[in-house]
Amino acid sequence: MRSNIYKFGELIEDVTAHPATRRTVESHARGFDAAHDPVYADLFTTVSSFSGEKILRFNSMMQSLEDIINNAKLKRTMYHLTGTCSGALCVGWNAQNVLWNVTFEMDKELGTNYQARLKNWILMAQEKGLTVAGALTDAKGDRSLKPSQQPEPDSLLHIKEVRSDGILIRGIKAMICGVAAANEIFILPGSSYREEDKDCAVACVVARDVPGLTIVETRRPSDNREYEEGFDIPDTAITQAYLLFEDVFVPRERVFLCREFQYCQKIIEYFTANYRACIGACVAGQGDVMIGAAAMMARANGLASTTFNAKLIEMTINNETTFGLGIGAMAMGKIHPAGSWISDPLLAHTNKVHVATLPYETKRLCQDIAGGIAETGCLPSFKDFTDPCYGQLIQKAVKAGKNTSAETRARTARLIEWLTLGAGVPGCMHGGGSPDGAKQVIRLNTPIEEYIQYAQKIAGITEAVPEPEKKK
Amino acid sequence: MRSNIYKFGELIEDVTAHPATRRTVESHARGFDAAHDPVYADLFTTVSSFSGEKILRFNSMMQSLEDIINNAKLKRTMYHLTGTCSGALCVGWNAQNVLWNVTFEMDKELGTNYQARLKNWILMAQEKGLTVAGALTDAKGDRSLKPSQQPEPDSLLHIKEVRSDGILIRGIKAMICGVAAANEIFILPGSSYREEDKDCAVACVVARDVPGLTIVETRRPSDNREYEEGFDIPDTAITQAYLLFEDVFVPRERVFLCREFQYCQKIIEYFTANYRACIGACVAGQGDVMIGAAAMMARANGLASTTFNAKLIEMTINNETTFGLGIGAMAMGKIHPAGSWISDPLLAHTNKVHVATLPYETKRLCQDIAGGIAETGCLPSFKDFTDPCYGQLIQKAVKAGKNTSAETRARTARLIEWLTLGAGVPGCMHGGGSPDGAKQVIRLNTPIEEYIQYAQKIAGITEAVPEPEKKK
Amino acid sequence: MRSNIYKFGELIEDVTAHPATRRTVESHARGFDAAHDPVYADLFTTVSSFSGEKILRFNSMMQSLEDIINNAKLKRTMYHLTGTCSGALCVGWNAQNVLWNVTFEMDKELGTNYQARLKNWILMAQEKGLTVAGALTDAKGDRSLKPSQQPEPDSLLHIKEVRSDGILIRGIKAMICGVAAANEIFILPGSSYREEDKDCAVACVVARDVPGLTIVETRRPSDNREYEEGFDIPDTAITQAYLLFEDVFVPRERVFLCREFQYCQKIIEYFTANYRACIGACVAGQGDVMIGAAAMMARANGLASTTFNAKLIEMTINNETTFGLGIGAMAMGKIHPAGSWISDPLLAHTNKVHVATLPYETKRLCQDIAGGIAETGCLPSFKDFTDPCYGQLIQKAVKAGKNTSAETRARTARLIEWLTLGAGVPGCMHGGGSPDGAKQVIRLNTPIEEYIQYAQKIAGITEAVPEPEKKK
C-alpha cells in the first residue's frame, strides 16, 4: 500500500515496522491469529450468509441475536488479548450491517440500487478477509453552527462533486481508530442532516491509501515510549487518526448514500443502537484485564489478592454491568426486514451512560489496589532500572513480594499506568458518541405520559394533569 | 377457604373484604383482569407445554428466552398496574420452574419420581388458574449457627416426620409475600444444607388454609391507613406474612424433595439466577410509576415536568439498568436439559446488587422533584383536608398548579409518600436475598487467575505470580 | 396556653398529654434536661451577651466561631438524645441571630429602630427560657407565579394592614417544625421579594396561641402508631404543621421588618448560610443513631457488628462529611458588624447538597446491615407479638442472637423502620430549602472567569476566551 500516514511530522514507510503503528498492527493481527486458534476459532469465524463460505466473523452480517452477542463476545476477547481497542475489527463491521438495512429502505422507497453495490463490496471483503476501519466523526468546526454555516467547509467531510462514474469528496474526519491496521475505511455521515447540509450526507468505502487521502496520527499519553527499548510500555497499542481528504475520488460501486440526507438519521439511529450495546463488552474486557493487573500487583506487593476482595468485586460489577446491559439491549432488539439485527435504543443508550462513567471507577479501584507505584507511574524508567551504576539499588527498591521479581512488579505497574493513565485508555467517554447525546435519546424513549397514567390510576386521580402552558 | 390469617391480634374472616388484605387481593386480581384484556392478553396468557391449553402465563413453564423475558415484562406491567409487588404471581411461578429442572436431576441420579408428581400438580394449577405464593425464607434464628445447632428447632421449617403417605412439617417461614391472595404456597428450602441439617431440606406445596398453618401478617409503614376512609393511602397494597407451621401434614403427591440435602444448593442456585434476573423488571416497573408520579407532582406544583428533565432521565437510567441487565442475564442463560430456562448467575447476581441500590436513588430523585410536601408526607390528613371547619383553608394551602385541584396534589403527594416511605416499598434490598450474598456469588464467578494471565501476557511477564502462602 | 392545634379533625386540648404531640414535647424537654445535666450543661447553657446572665444556649446570640460550632454540637447531641429533629430549639434561634444583623443594617440605612425592639424581645426570651419555632416556608401556591400574581393571596403569609400599634397578618405557612413544643413562633419571609410583593416582606414573632392562628399538624409515615400501646414506635417524635393565619394582630414591638422587601434577600442569605452549615450536624447526629441501631441489630441477629465494618465506616464517612463540611463553612465565615456570625455561603450550600443525598445512603446502609426484618418493617405488630394465642410463636420466630431477647430484636427493627421509613425521617431533602436552590448559590459563588485565567496562564494561552455571543 501507498505510504500516506504521518506522525510527528514523519512519513511512516511501513506500518508493520514503524514504532508508531507496529503495535496496533500486531494487536489487530491477534484477531487473525484467534481465527486459526482452536480455542477461539468458533468465535472469530462464521459462515457467510451470502456465499456460505467460512469467513472472519468481523466481516459478517449479524442476522440473529446470537450473531450480535458474538460481536460483543469477540470484542471482549480482543480486549483480553490486547488490553485495548482494535478499531478496525469493529466500526467497519457495524457500519456495513447498518447500511445493509438502510440501503434496503432506500432502495425500496427511492428505487435506488445501493444494496446490490454494498453486497458486492461485502462479498469482496469477506473473500479477502479485510480489516475495515469506520469513519463517522467529522472535525465539525464550530459546534454552535450547522454544516452549511461553517466558515470552513472542510470542517466536515462532504461531497464536492457528483460525477457519472463516482463522487469527489473532501474535508476532515477526526479521531478515527485503527486506520493504521486497516485495509479499507468505511465512511458514514457523522450526524443527521437537513436539506441544506445534504453534501455531508455520504456513505462510501475507500482504500486506506486512496489517492488524495493524508492520514495524521494523533499523539496520546506517553506515546513516546513506543519509540523506546524496554518495558515502560506494553507491546500493544491503539491509534487514532485525522483523515484529510483532498478531492478523493470514489467510484459509483463504492458509494452507498449520496445526498439522501433524510436517511442519515436512520444510519445514526441504527449505528448507535448496536454500537452502544456492544461497547459495553469492550470496557468490560478492559476491566477484566484491570482486575487481573490489580490482583497481580497485590501479589507483587507481597499481599494476597483476596485482601482486596471487596474492591475486586466492585470492579467485576462494573464490568458485568456494561457487558450485561449491552446484551440486554441486544435481546430486546429485533431483526430489521432487511435481515440485520438492530439493538434496542433505550437500553443501548442507557448503557452508553454507564460506559462513560463506570470505567473511570474501575480505573480508580485498580489504582487503589495497586498502590502509589502504579497510581501515577511513580517508578524510575527502564533506563534507570537497568542503569549500570544505580540500577541494582532501584531494583532493590522495587522488589517487594517474595515470589515476584522486581521486573514483574515494575512491568505490572507500567501496565496499570498504561491502562489507567496511558495510551491504553480507549476513550469510553466520547468514543461512539457522548453521554449527553445518549441522554437525549433516553429522554425521547421514555413514555412519561404513559407513566403518569399509571400513577394517576394507582392514586385514584381522575382529572387530566397536563403540562402547564408556556408563558409568553 | 378456612380463615387462618391474623393481623393486629384479629382473625381475618374474609380476605377479599378485610381492610388488611383486600387491597392485596385486588392487586393480584389485576393480573387476572389483564388476562382478559385485549391489550395485555398476549402477555398474561400462554399455551401450556403440557396440555396445549391456553393458561395464565404465571402458571407456565418457561422454556425459552422469550418465555423468561415475558416473565420480566409481566412483572414490570404488574407494577405499572399496582405500583407494587404481587408476590403470588411470581415466586411460586419461578419455584415450579426451578423444581422442574432439579427434580429431573434427582430422578435421574437417585431414581426418584419427583418430576411426575410435580407435573401432576402443575397441570392442576394450570387448569384451575391458581395463584401460588412461594416460601423460602425461614425465621432462621441465630445467624451464626447452623440449623441443627439452633436452640429453637422451629426457627427453620423442617420435616418432623416422614410417613408412608406423606410428611409432617413444622417451623416458621418469615416475610412471605402475597400469601393473603394465594390459593397455594410453594415451599422451598431457604438455603443449602449439609447432612446434619437435612430435615430442613424440603420442597412441597400446601394449600393456604392447610390444617396446622397459622398466618400472621406483618405490619408495614402506615398500614393503619388501610383501615381508614379517604385518600391517604392508594387502593393497592402488598402483604408479607409469618407462616407458623405446627405439624402440618403434606401428602406424598405434593412433596418434591424430602431430605435430599445435596440438591438444595441447586435449587438456590437456579432460583436466584432467575429471580434476580427478573427482579430488575419489578423495580423498573415501580420506578416507572415514580417517574409518572414525580412528573405529575411537578405539574401539580405549577411547574412543567421538563424542568426536571435531568432527574427524570436519571430515574429512567436506573430503571432501564436493572431491567436491561436482567434481560442480559436471561439472554446469557441457557435451557436446562429438563426444559426450563436458567439465567446466567454472574449477571443475575450483579443485577441484584443494583436492585439493592438504584431504587433508593430513584426514590430520592422522586422526592427531590416532588418537593417537601411529598418528602415526608408533610401534608394534613384526609380528615383535616375535609374538616368542616378549617378544611377549606387546608385545601387552599395545598392547591398550587393552575390546572390541578388540591385533591390531585394531595393524592399525588400521598402516592409518592407510599412509594418512597410507605407500604409500597417492596423490599428491594433483602427481598430475593441480600446483596452481600450476591457479591459472594459474583466473586466465585470471576475467573481472577484467567484475568491475571491476560494481564501477564500484555505486560510481557513470564514468571508465575501465585498468591503468597498463608502465614501460620 | 389556648388550644389551637388540630390533627385528624380533633382539637388537641393538652399538647403535653395528647398522643399526637406528647412525644414532641418530651423530645424538646430533653434539651432542658440537658441544661441541668452536668455532662451536657456546658453545651446547653451559656452566658447572655446582653444581660451577662446564664441562659439556655438556644436563646443566645452567636458571636464567635466557637458559639456557632456549639450550635452544631448541640444539634448533633439533641439527635443523639431523641433520634430526630427538635425544631423549636433551632429555627427560632437562628432567626433571631440573622435578624440581629439585618435589623442593624436596616436601622443604619433606613433610620428604623428594629434592632432595639428585637433586643427587648430576645432579653425576654432569654429570661423566660422560651422555645421558639421558626416559620419561613409559605404554602406558596402556583410555583410558576410571583406572590402578587397568585390567584389565592393566602398562599403566602402577608401583611393585610399596617396600623399605628401593629400589623394584621394573614395567609398560610406550611410544614413548620416543632410548633407543638414551642412557646413562640418567629416568622421570617420565605423568599426574596420585589416591590410588588412587598406585603409578603414581614418578620415578626407571635405566641403559639395568638388569636386568629389555627394550627393543623400534618400526618407522617406511621403516625397512627403514636396512638397505640406497645413498642411499634419509639418514644420520641417530630411534628410539622400548617399555620393558618386569619387576620392575626402583631403589636409593633414584635415586628422587625415590615414591607422593606429589599432586605428579604439578606435574611434568606444569612439564614441559609448558617442553617445549611448547621444542618450537617443534624443529619450526622441521626446517622450516629443509625450506626448504633445497625450495630445493635447485627448483634440481635446473632452476628458480630464488626462483620459490617466496611459499611459502618461508610456510614461514619457520610455523617462526618456533613458535620465537618458544615464546620468548615462556619470557620470560613465571619462576624457581621452587628455582632452575629455568618457562615460561608459557598461551603454552606455545598453542604446542603450533601445533606440532601448522603443520609439516603446512610439509611440504605442501615437497612442493608439490619436485614429484611428492618428494611420494610417486616415484623408482626406489638399486638401480634403479645397475642395470647400465637404470640409465643411470633417471639420464637423473632428471637435470634443468643444474648438478646426477641423484644430487643423487635424494638431495634422498629427503631430502624422509624429512622429510615417512618416518622423519624426529618426531611433532609427539602428541609431548610431544596438542593436545587443550593446549586444556584454554588454557581453564583464560583468565580469561573478567574479559574479560566489560571488555566490560561498554565496552558500558555494569551488571547482572550470570551463566552460566545448569543444568537438572536
Add this chain to the structure above:
Amino acid sequence: MRSNIYKFGELIEDVTAHPATRRTVESHARGFDAAHDPVYADLFTTVSSFSGEKILRFNSMMQSLEDIINNAKLKRTMYHLTGTCSGALCVGWNAQNVLWNVTFEMDKELGTNYQARLKNWILMAQEKGLTVAGALTDAKGDRSLKPSQQPEPDSLLHIKEVRSDGILIRGIKAMICGVAAANEIFILPGSSYREEDKDCAVACVVARDVPGLTIVETRRPSDNREYEEGFDIPDTAITQAYLLFEDVFVPRERVFLCREFQYCQKIIEYFTANYRACIGACVAGQGDVMIGAAAMMARANGLASTTFNAKLIEMTINNETTFGLGIGAMAMGKIHPAGSWISDPLLAHTNKVHVATLPYETKRLCQDIAGGIAETGCLPSFKDFTDPCYGQLIQKAVKAGKNTSAETRARTARLIEWLTLGAGVPGCMHGGGSPDGAKQVIRLNTPIEEYIQYAQKIAGITEAVPEPEKKK
C-alpha cells in the same frame, strides 16, 4: 549544590536548566514570586514566632486555627498558579510543625533536648527562606513483613550506626515529591514501629546534595514531552524521586528522633491529621483549574460554558467538599501544649477518603465537558500542527469556536490531557497515605458503643447488647 539527581540514566547537571527538573523548579519559584506580589504577600509571608522577623509562610510554625487555614489557602493558591503539586513548599513545612510537638513530648518524658536542636534548624531555615521537601514513604519491600523481617534491609531507611557526633543512615525512600526544587529534605519515619524495628525510627534533616545520597527521578505519564519544543505540555511540572541513601552521615544537631520508636505513632498521627486536612485544598485548587480549563474548552468548541452548568456545579461541589471538610478538620482541631496546631483526626481521615475519590469524578467531568479531543489527548502533535506540508489542514481541523484560534483549542486540550491523564496528576489516591489506612483510623475514632447506647435509649431497650463471643 552537588549534582546528584538522575533521570533516564543521565546525571542532571543543573536542575534549573535541565528539561526534567526545570519546570518543577519554576513551579516552586512561583511561591517565592507570590511572597513579593502585593496580591499574595499576606498569604505567602508571615512573622516568625521565634525571631519576630518577616518570613516565608512555608517556613513558619502554625500556632492557631488561622495559621493552619492559611496553609490550606496557600496550597490552593499554588495549584491555581501551577496546576499541580509543589511538594517542597508543603511536606517539610508540616514535618517541622509536627516534630515541634513531638520533640516537646519526648524532651519532657525522656529528658532529651531535641526541641532545641529543631528550633535552631528552623531559625536557620526561616532566615535563609529554604524550600524543604519531606520524605516519609520507604520503599517498604514485602508488604506482609515487618521491617526487621525484610530480606533486604535497605527496603526501609534505617539507622546503620549511632556515633557520638551523629548518625549514619542508609536505605531507600520512594516517591518523594519536589526534591529537585528543594534545598533540604526533612526525613520522618514512614510508619509506627515496635522495639525490634527501632532502627527505622529516625527523624532528621539533610541537604539535598548530602554525600552518599543518590536521587533518581521517576518517569511519569508523557514526561518525554518535557524534552520537546512546543505546546504539547504546559510549562509547569511535578517531580517524584527515589532517594538512595548509602551510609549518609547526619550530624547530631540535625537529628530529632533516634530509635525512640514509641514516638513514631505520634508523628504519624499528628502528621496525617494536618496533612489530610490540608490536602483537600490541593485537590480543590487543581479542581478549580479543571473548571477553568473545561469552561475554556467549551468556548473553544464554539459553545457557551453555561451549557455545562450542571457539570460545572458538580465540579465545584467536589472541590469545595474536600476544601471545606479539611477546614472543618482544622476547626475541630486544637493547639498542642508545645504550641503547634493539630487537626481533628476523624474529620481529616474522612477527608482523605474523599480526596481519593472526588478528584477522579472531577477529572471525568472535565473530560465530559471538553469532548473527545481532550479525553485521550486525541490531537496531532505540535510537530504535526506546525508541519509545513499538512499543518495548515490540521489547524483547520482543530479550529472550532469563532473567537478562539486553533492554537488556543489545542493548548486547552493538552492542558486537560495533562491534568487528567498526564504528568499533572498528583497522586491524590495514595499521596499522603492510602484511603484504606484512613478508613482504619475512621473506624477507631467512631464510638460505636456510645452510638448503640443512644439507639437503645430511643428504642426503649434496657438489656445489654454485647458483641457475641467469638467461636473457638
